[in-house]
Amino acid sequence: MMTASIKPKPMTAPKTLDDLVERDREHDCEGVGSQRICVRVAAVADLPSRFGDFKIVAFWNNRDGKEHTAIVHGDVIGAEDVPVRMHSECLTGDVMGSLRCDCRDQLELALRRIGELERGVVFYLRQEGRGIGLVNKIRAYALQDRGLDTVEANHALGFRDDERDYAIAAHMIRSLGLRSVRLMTNNPDKVAQLERYGVPITGRIPHLLPPNQHNRFYLETKANRSGHYIDFSGKPHLDEQSDRVLVEGMTVGED
Amino acid sequence: MRAEEHADVLVLGAGIAGLSCASALTRAGRRVLVLEKARGVGGRAATRRLDGQPVDHGVAFIHTEDPELLAHLEAAAAAHGPDELIDWPLRVEGAGQPCLPRAFAGRERRLALRGGLTVLAKHLSAGLPLRLGQRAEGLRPGQIDCDNGLFHAPDLVITAPLPQALELLRGLPAQPELHSALELLRAATVHPCITVIATYPADRPAPAWDVCYPEGGPLALIAHDSRKRAAPRCHALVLQASPRWSREHLEGDPARWSADLLAAAAPYLPHELGAPQGLQAHRWRYARLDGASQLAEPLLIDLGGGQRLGLAGEAFAWSGGVEAAFHSGRRLAQRLLVGPHKRDL
């Protein structure tokens, strides 16, 4: 069985995010997915940021030491159609501003848009480059630097979606009490995957990057044989968010 | 006489990865041949018999939470005898680190088989066409050249430890996918492990732990192997040297290995245990993949002309060790079954 229902402990309905910490103190459900992943809301605090007023929710999970977080804007507990963006940690892009990927642009866009809306959540999953790990990601870069950007090598290095990402995300969505979500993504498969874990999805919001000096090549060139765009510096861009990059004004070809 | 045989898939290596792949392919109706240089199955999941008593001198115990592997362990155990599969180790001593820290994390189960870990390999290999005593010496698309036979199949699966696999793959015609794959594999580190089995008379007092992880020094682990057995005739300890010590002493004298490793173990053993009655040493030149070299998936490379090359083994899945070997074999079988398949007869 891939889906498992999560039965929150019966108690007075939580009203604020802070209540969730108390609710989850002893939460231990049968888990989501074949790996029976269970998460708890472990800590909540305000997070005013340059993108708006947020709260940050830190999660504990029963699988590994990865500390996933949700960046929450507005009242989301019990809300319907909540805009949600899933972002996989990318140290090189998010923090260092690397131009080898578009993670930072995608993250900033998500935070900015959600910060402007009434409510929404960015789930920041601490799965570097989709679970590949930093070492293997740098290995993938090193192969690219030597012109060895091939499908099999990237596959072996782990650039793929992990069932675990979705199971964790599904549980986090329910832990926050979202009744239904609208997923900000260009990848319809993400919608299908989350639905498999029982997340009610009422819509998909395309994630369109505004054109800038770093991503103009998306408008001008086609993807190479292994499906990666080659940027101005000659580096292929790995699809690290497993979310096809769409830049406003781009003509979308066939897959 | 040198044999010559044809199949749909040749699987090189009867370790856990090779057997996992071959059994899944066979179940799906593929004609498989498993080629193995040794005289038995299991590879590094290895068991010796000392006076009829099994001693695991490779993998000390299996840790997993993979339901499929657990099911196979249970089936293997059930076919062998009652209470064959045990939770082991239960008592762990020492301040050192296990080679895979996650072995003791989360929902992992730690398991041993009373009849020795080869019980699993024997179970996985039941009904498979095994060609034992066949050492691969050359590889070409669609063909494996062994010392005692020549084998043909459109799909080749290699599960030898990485350095040995690389040696075999060198002769294949150049091709971009293969080239990047080889670059990746060359970056991997596989540690050696010098192993010493020490046996003691059963009437002496033995340590009260199952496994000990000494901190620092030449030893990585001491397994109190006889605690896995239902009615051991002797106490058996398996001393596994650390990667560093193993590397430094790999070409040394096995008699010295025993003396040095026993001396390092002494502080963890009861004084009255005394000197061993029997000693055996084993050199694992390629014992364990370094954790930082782990890949996520097996490789399947199209060599053209309807011929493919697959690579599986402990390096090709996240979890590491036996679980990774098992998992990568399964994944590769799935991928081989999905892709185009050409019969060569």
Ligand SMILES: Cc1cc2nc3c(=O)[nH]c(=O)nc-3n(C[C@H](O)[C@H](O)[C@H](O)COP(=O)(O)OP(=O)(O)OC[C@H]3O[C@@H](n4cnc5c(N)ncnc54)[C@H](O)[C@@H]3O)c2cc1C
């Ligand atoms: C001392 C030791 C302790 C370990 N402890 C643990 C542990 O506690 N937990 C854990 O999970 N893992 C442990 N491991 C690692 C574990 O044994 C391996 O990860 C796993 O067994 C690898 O399986 P495999 O099928 O990938 O490779 P192998 O078991 O090495 O199988 C490869 C097979 O290919 C054969 N072969 C190689 N070259 C050729 C050739 N040219 N021609 C024909 N056949 C060939 C070999 O003989 C072998 O049978 C340990 C290993 C050692 C050595």
Ligand SMILES: [Zn+2]
């Ligand atoms: Zn990135």
